[in-house]
Amino acid sequence: MNFKRQNKETVDVNLTPLIDVVFLLLIFFMVSTTFTKENHLSIDLPEASAEQQPVATNRLEIIITASGSYSINDKNLINNQLDTLKRGLVKAANGEKGLPVTITADANTPHQAVVRAMDAAGQTGFVNLSITTRKTNAE
Template sequence: MNFKRQNREEVAVNLTPLIDIVFLLLIFFMVSTTFTKENHLSIDLPEATAEAANAPIQALEILISASGEYSVNDQSLVNAQLQTLKRALQKMLGGRETAPVVITADAKTPHEAVVKAMDAAGQLGLVNLSITTRQPAKSE
């Protein structure tokens, strides 16, 4: 028996449509994704037993993280230099000569960072300073 051999074409997988689909998905996810940068610092406040006072509405708030990073009115600063902190406070003053300053520092913040914030405010003539704390947990 003499069987006739069939001419078999070489099987090849065309990857071009697959690559097109992958690029379309990549572009779709790049366009539909939103990139947000959170400026909030994680802060654990120290405790104090004094009654809380209402903070003035137009107060400048300086947040200091446990690692000594500064944020003025929820805007993070690029570094922890005294001049950078002073420039940020001047910018937030917006032409006002004085404003109350509320310093919110983490319980584990180095003392130097808090003193530097107080010094920056003092050099700008801001003398109405407050340091925020939290009420201790009541144990009965």
């Protein structure tokens, strides 16, 4: 028996048109995309979902206004320097380092003012810090 081998034709897939289309799509998306420059970050203020904590009778409350001025237990400080804030905390605590410290800041307060209050409390030895939040309107 004499079998003849069949010649197989090689099938080639031409990828050139596919590559052309992909590059055209890439160029189209690059040209049509608009880039916006963000000048500020939008940050949502923290909101509490738990019940209000009972207020301790002996506590320190640091209130920070929108301009960055401080008051400790409703007594305004003369300036917003770190040393003044630390002296005010020590004076208001009367040597008690275990008092809870509550930091209440206006929504427009610079973050640096809140961080300065936290630094002052930490450097003077207070470890029980809390930051107040506003309750959500949905509840």
